[in-house]
Amino acid sequence: MRMMRSIIFLTLTITINVIICDKEPIECEIFVDRGRGLTACQFAKVNSTGKDTTAINAKPTNFQGRLIESNQVTAVAIAYSEFDRIPNSIFTTFEGILRIKIYGGSLKVIGNGDFNLASNMISFEVYNTTIDEITSKAFEGASNLTEITVEKCEIGVIASDAFDGLDKLKKIRFVGSKYPNDDFLKNLSSSVTAIVVP
Incomplete structure (x- = not known):
């Protein structure tokens, strides 16, 4: 329905x-x-x-x-x-x-190389999804990305430098999501002005 x-x-x-x-x-x-x-x-x-x-x-x-x-x-x-x-x-x-939304399903990996052709993308959202791993420099290539939302997801591994190279990133939201560590928060670009985590 x-x-x-x-x-x-x-x-x-x-x-x-x-x-x-x-x-x-x-x-x-x-x-x-x-x-x-x-x-x-x-x-x-x-x-x-x-x-x-x-x-x-x-x-x-x-x-x-x-x-x-x-x-x-x-x-x-x-x-x-x-x-x-x-x-x-x-x-x-x-x-x-400019925008990608993923609902449900199961992504095994969000990884380096996935966004090599995504230089125009400004927003990435994923909801109700199981993600095994977000790898090192996972969003490399998405140079104009300003917002990432991860809502109601279960994540196995997040590399500490998963969000490296996102110099225009302003907002990152992990809402109602489970993830193993928050080391990645220490390595976010200085351009990030809003961080929402559980």
């Missing part, structure tokens, strides 16, 4: 934005599983187990029949996927991406 509400809300958002201006940036939610390629603004529905997906529309259109181009997409959400890591294809498919 929750997933259906998300998809309905998303459809309304896209329709309004595209009708106002064909080239206006939009937020696009993508529900995919491991092994499924990403196409321009692909939608999928997740079954009750949260493991299998079925594509609904690979290139959605608005009511006037115009295609939504991938360069219009500025935000992507991945829900209940089984990715081991964040796929680089997100950043090659959606070159203008």
